[in-house]
Amino acid sequence: MKRTAVLIIAAIVCYSGAGEHISNRDVLYTKDGEEFRGELKEITAEIIEFLTADSSLIFTREDVVSIEFGKQRPGDWWRTVDDIDDELLLKVIGYMPDPEDYAGENYIILFDAHEITVGLDGSIKHIHREISQVYTEGGKDRVALHELYYFPDIERTEIIHARSISPDGRVLHLDDTAIERGPINAYNPDYDRRTILKYALGEVATGGVTDIAERIVRTKTEPLEPYAEFFYFRDEAPVLHRELIVRVEAGAPFNFEEVNWPANWPRFKIRDEGPFTVFTWTVEDIPPIISEALMPPRAKFTPMIAISVGPDWDSIATEFLVSLKEADDYPAIADEIVKRIIKGKKKPAEKAAAIYNWVVEKIRYVDVPASEYSFKPRKLSAILKNQYANDLDRTFLFYALAHRAGIDANFVFASDHREYFDRKTPSLFSATNPVIKINLDTDTVWAELSSEYRPLGVLPEMIMGEEAVVFSESKANITRLPLPAPDREQIEETISAEIDKNGDLKGTLRARYFGNRQREIRGFKQVSDEEIRRAMEERASEIHPNAVLEECELNNIEKLEKIPELTIEFRVKNYALTTDKLLVFQLPGLDYSTWGIGKSSREWPVWFDSPFRGVHKIEIELPKGYRVYHIPNDTLVSADSVSYSANFEVEKRELIFSDDYSRERLSFPPEMYPVFQDSRRVQAAISSSWIVLQKE
Structure with missing residues (x-):
């Protein structure tokens, strides 16, 4: 990569003589009720001069009711590149790369630092600065739009500065x-915090x-007010x-x-700086992540530094209990x-299922996770009321009711596919999903209560196979949640159908759904x-685009x-291609494709959130006077953790x-990609194969 000294600074030559950029920082209100946004330029005993984007306005002092002054930020007085006195910014824009070296990129991050x-x-004080350059229209939103999330009762945020430098040398x-500031969960005041x-x-x-440069200052960190980044x-x-710089005061x-x-x-560097130990990570010329189909979550493959501030898992368990x-x-x-729920139930498993069903059916779910509100549960009486x-x-309600029913259960916090969990960086922000571990005599059953569509024992796809921390008697035990069989x-x-001599098809689809697949019905x-x-x-149109729904029925939902079961009766006019002696058609209800396998190789694993099994049986009654002339060959693809047979x-x-x-598995490493490709190709070939019937 070559760096060039053809600077954005040079653009000032073209810009000299252009008008000032006026911000809308200040607001002037007149006694006539008018409102002007711009900048106050001058105020005397008699007049007020106010600059707007269009003109310079002169008011008498009597005409002005008030002026609200916006926040002054470092560098706000800069109007052109010549005014910049920030050494870091001058260094960065002084040696920007040649855009030809990054053809096809929407933008480039020139400098990024967290302190x-x-x-x-x-x-905890966190300062973030990012300097970027835009290459295409598609990159504008990424570098122009910014968001900071925080808890206002223990954190405050500040925009230190935010500006852009135009190609002609203006500083805006x-x-x-x-x-704009505002709550993200205002629709439910009881959980309105973040x-x-x-x-x-x-x-x-x-x-x-x-x-841009931003600052977040946190006033306290506790086991149940955790901090992790x-x-x-x-x-x-x-x-x-x-770069990432972390200054840690002695004893923290x-x-x-x-x-x-x-x-x-490069690995981290460490040095002492007064009462602080300073850790520094610096990496340069980092290539972009090239997006691929079926990519794993970033936490599974992206280089990162995980940090946490707080005690060990045992101390967290003590506080939470x-x-x-x-x-x-x-x-x-x-x-x-x-008493009412478990009446007539003898076995702990029956009692647990009854309590689980009652909670998910009777207690409306509020979609505000603990990580966006608090890791301390609300009062039991308030939840029931x-x-x-x-x-x-x-989850706490289930836990409390289960203990009253004599069920042995532990509270658990599980990580999910998007989170990084490590024993070395204890924090509830790395395991944000509450779960209950039910300890039966001969089995363990897991209860996750965020959905009324999952039966007891079915974990959400996002936490399957992930690590979790189990709290018991002021101790924390690390375990891994089970990965279910496909x-x-x-x-x-199952499709039972018949085709007539005119090529018309009518049939019945029956489908059964297991695990998380039940939510779709x-x-x-x-x-x-x-x-x-x-x-x-x-759904009928997925069987065939011209399918007409006759009847439908949902059972056990x-x-x-x-x-749960689904039954659909359908018909399709002219389903088969016809000649004097032949009927030609494809299997109804199969929609396999080669999506996701177009590349010859991959950098990243193929990823799925859960195991899966799909089973089809299609029975087609032939019209009288016809016999099967051609059908595809049977096929079998089988390798480590993935198989397909037809x-x-x-x-x-x-x-x-x-x-x-x-x-069976969630992740297929790049070296297994050919096996995954073979499976997809075989499926797609079956889906697109033709069946030929011949008149006898």
Whole structure:
């Protein structure tokens, strides 16, 4: 890569003599009710001069009611590149790369730095600065739009500066009117805590540079007010320079881990700086992440530094178990509910299922995760009174009722596919998903209560196979959640059909859904008959684009202990191509494709959130006077953790097709990509193969 000294600074030659850029930082209000946004230029005993984007306005002091002054930020007085006195910014824009070296990129990150200061008192200061250059229209939003999330009761945020430098040398500053703060969960005041700060740079131009700096200051960090950050070092864009500096005051509980760190990348440097120990990571010329189909979550492959501030997992367990006791205020109604729910149930497994079903059916789910509100559960009496709860409070309610029923259960926090979990960096922000571990005599059952569509024992796809921390008796035990067998995450489909001599097809599809696949059909219990009809018409069109829905029926979608089923009766006019002696058609209801395998090789693994099994059986009654002339060959592809088989049979006047696709693992490394390709190609070939019937 070559760097060039043909600077954006040179553009000032073309820009000299151009007018000033006026921000909308200040607001002037007149006694006539008018409002002007711009900048105050001068105020005297008689007049006020106010600059707007269009003109310079003169007011008498009597005409002005008030002036609101916007925040002055470092460098706000710069109007052109010649005014810049920030040495770092001048250095960065003075040696920018040749855009030809990054052809096809939307933008490039010229400089990115995070500086963290960890205090002994639990305070944390985080400053982030990023300088980028835009290459295309597609890169503008990424460098112009910024968001900061925080908890306003323990954190405060500040935009230190935000500006863009146009290709002609102008320096354009953030307008206060482009800043917005607000809650992200205002729709539910009981869980309204996390806040967002959003701002947008104006007039970001192709070829221009953006420079932003932000600060977040946290006043305290505790086991249940955790702090953890995950700094990714590769991005969707090239990065010329990225660094992380962490200053840790002596005695502060700081933990870190280098994750997915390439062997040829520089390791951290450490030095003493007064009462602080300073850790520094610096990497330059980082290539972009090239997107691929079916990519794993970033935490699974991207080089990053994981840090946490706080005690070990045992201390976190102690604090959390105390919070459970404090939240259980022993409302009398809880005992009454338990007695009613488990009446007639003898075995612990039956009692657990009854309590689980009651909680997910009776307590409305509030989609505000604990990580966006609090890791301390609300009072049990409040949850029962309100009849709604988020994931943590729903889980706590189940936990409290289960203990009243004599069920041995532990509270668990699980990581998910998007999170990084490591024993060396303990924090509930690395395991944000509350789960219950039910300890039966001969088995362990897991309960995750964020959905009314999953039966007891079915974990969400996002946490399958992930690590989790189990709290028991003030101790934390690290375990790994089970990865179910493919047939626990299965869809079975059977089509019984008949085709006549005119090529018309009519048939019945019957489907059964297991595990998380049940949500796509159980959700219909909350919609109208008209909406169900429209959805079933769409489902029929997946069998064939010209399929007409005759009848549909949904069974067992209310009771979680039963397997939900779907039945569709359909017909398709002119399904087969016809000649005087032949009927030619493809199998109905198969829609396999080669999507995701177009590349000859991969850099990243192929990723799925869960195991899966798909089973089809298609029985087609042949028209009288016809026999099977051609059917595809049987096929079998089998390798480590993935297999596909397809079989054709003819019995009397019936064509019978069956296939079975099974995928056991979540991740297929690049070296297994050819096996995955073979499986997809074989499936697609079966789906597109022709069956030929010949008149006898």
